[in-house]
Amino acid sequence: xxxxxxxxxxxxxxxxxxxxxxxxxxxxxxxxxxxxxxxxxxxxxxxxxxxxxxxxxxxxxxxxxxxxxxxxxxxxxxxxxxxxxxxxxxxxxxxxxxxxxxxxxxxxxxxxxxxxxxxxxxxxxxxxxxxxxxxxxxxxxxxxxxxxxxxxxxxxxxxxxxxxxxxxxxxxxxxxxxxxxxxxxxxxxxxxxxxxxxxxxxxxxxxxxxxxxxxxxxxxxxxxxxxxxxxxxxxxxxxxxxxxxxxxxxxxxxxxxxxxxxxxxxxxxxxxxxxxxxxxxxxxxxxxxxxxxxxxxxxxxxxxxxxxxxxxxxxxxxxxxxxxxxxxxxxxxxxx
Ligand code: AVJ
Numbered sequence: 217x218x219x220x221x222x223x224x225x226x227x228x229x230x231x232x233x234x235x236x237x238x239x240x241x242x243x244x245x246x247x248x249x250x251x252x253x254x255x256x257x258x259x260x261x262x263x264x265x266x267x268x269x270x271x272x273x274x275x276x277x278x279x280x281x282x283x284x285x286x287x288x289x290x291x292x293x294x295x296x297x298x299x300x301x302x303x304x305x306x307x308x309x310x311x312x313x314x315x316x317x318x319x320x321x322x323x324x325x326x327x328x329x330x331x332x333x334x335x336x337x338x339x340x341x342x343x344x345x346x347x348x349x350x351x352x353x354x355x356x357x358x359x360x361x362x363x364x365x366x367x368x369x370x371x372x373x374x375x376x377x378x379x380x381x382x383x384x385x386x387x388x389x390x391x392x393x394x395x396x397x398x399x400x401x402x403x404x405x406x407x408x409x410x411x412x413x414x415x416x417x418x419x420x421x422x423x424x425x426x427x428x429x430x431x432x433x434x435x436x437x438x439x440x441x442x443x444x445x446x447x448x449x450x451x452x453x454x455x456x457x458x459x460x461x462x463x464x465x466x467x468x469x470x471x472x473x474x475x476x477x478x479x480x481x482x483x484x485x486x487x488x489x490x491x492x493x494x495x496x497x498x499x500x501x502x503x504x505x506x507x508x509x510x511x512x513x514x515x516x517x518x519x520x521x522x523x524x525x526x527x528x529x530x531x532x533x534x535x536x537x538x539x540x541x542x543x544x545x546x547x548x549x550x551x552x
Contacts, residue, residue, distance in 0.1 A: 238451055238489045245487075245494045245502070252443055254389050254475075254505035255361065259446050260337030265439040267309045267338075272435060274427045277385055277417050278312070280537035285315040288530040288539070293319070295411050295527065295541060296379050299326035301372070303380045305365050307331035310342040312383060314349070321350050328376070332358040332365040362398065369405040377409040383539070385417035388472075388508040392518070395508075399522035403544050408552050412524065412542045419509045420536050422466050429464035429473050429507070437462035440475055440504055452488030459483055463501070471514075475505040515540060 237256060244252045258266065270278040285292075293302075293316055302320070304313050310331055320327050329346070333339050339357045346355055358364055369378060380402065387395055402412060429436055440462040444455040460477045467474055479496035486493045510518075512529075515538070519526050524542035531538045 234450055234489070237447070238487075241447055241451060241453075241487060242490055249501060249503060250494075250496075251503040255334065256443055256446060257439060257505070258333075258335050258338075259442075260335050262439060262442045262446070263308060263333075263335035263338040265435060265442060267311075268435050269431070269439060270309075270311070272431050272433065274431045275436075276424065276428055277415075277537055280532040280534065281383060281415055281539065282312055282315065283532045284530045284537065284539050285312055289316045290319050292316070292413060292528070292530070292539070292541060293325070293379060297377055297409060299328075300376050301328045301330050301378045303365065303369065303378050304329070304331040305362055305380065305382045306384070306386045307333045307342060307381075308335075308338055308384070310345065313381060314345075316381075317346070317350055317353060321353055328354045328356060330356050330358065330368065332360060332362070332368070334359065334361055366401055366405055369402075373405070373407060377407055378411075380406070380410060380412045382412065383415040385415050385507065385537070387414055388417055388510075389506055391472075391506060391508070395518060396522050399518065399524070403523035403546075406544045408544060408546065408548060410544065411527070412544075414540050414542060416510045416515050416538050416540065417507070418531075418536055418538055419471060419511055422468075424536075425466050425473055425509065426464065429475065430462075434462075436464065436475075440477055443504060444477065447487070451490065454486050456483060456485075460502075471509050471511075473505075473507040473509065474503060475507075476501040476503055478502075512538070 240253050240256065244250060269275050302316065304310065307313060317329060331339065331342055336359045339359050343355055343357050346353055358368060390398060406412065441457050441460060444457045444460060447453045448455050459480050461480055463476045463478050465474055465476070479498065479500045481498050483496045484493050485496065516526065519540070519542055523545055525545045526540055527543050528541040529538060
């Protein structure tokens, strides 16, 4: 295996990235209420904005998870037999994973780092940073969606065990049925000696949640609005981005932070790639993101329902965030 290979997992796919985005925009903007999928936040510009969000004082999840990994990272990687792969789903800038990687390299553990991210720019940045900081570490970066990460697991099952990271409460973007569906698919492709680390943002003071998703510098607003810039760029649309406002709200019943883009006026937006227009009424919302918050009992239930046993649970001092270590609950008769 080459040291710094970056594979474009979308190459050779039946449908191009632009066609998929066009399809999602067609379906989402034709729906009532209108919606757009949050995974399209993460083009190179959006990933750079999210890296800024992670450094905002109000965005507590990153600080909490960093504290957890600094305190318990060695214990988490010690759950693995060696050698192993560290598979990082939605690695982003890899800043938090580097806490684990520095420790593994210092202890000379035989580990291959497999970051997976949909932003090519984020992946190039991450690989360059590792080359600089940890030049002996083997890295195989994949540019693609989570599904490509699952495919990678399936294709490499015979090789080594995997410590799979799904950090940052990325799982919170899924509603409950989709979370069970995705984790269940991971379960089906895991070896019995694989371990999954899932980051969950816990339910807390609603004022803290609202501040984290409506930051005072307006970076989260830019991040949300970038979705419209992206559709303008990639699909030849003519969204007047200044005619929309970011709105982040907490839904107590479902336990989710929900992000919207609200149209401030009546407008008609042409999407050239779709050869059609969409009308927005004044104050009409587009729902763009869920970020679910969990009770510890919700997490127990989710693990059980998607085929896992909780083997360890690590929280920050404030009890705001938690990294859970799960193993697949499955008879060896089903295969390793
Ligand atoms: C990267 C999905 C975990 O939901 O908290 C941050 C993205 N959105 N601020 C989250 C996000 C608005 C973030 N995740």
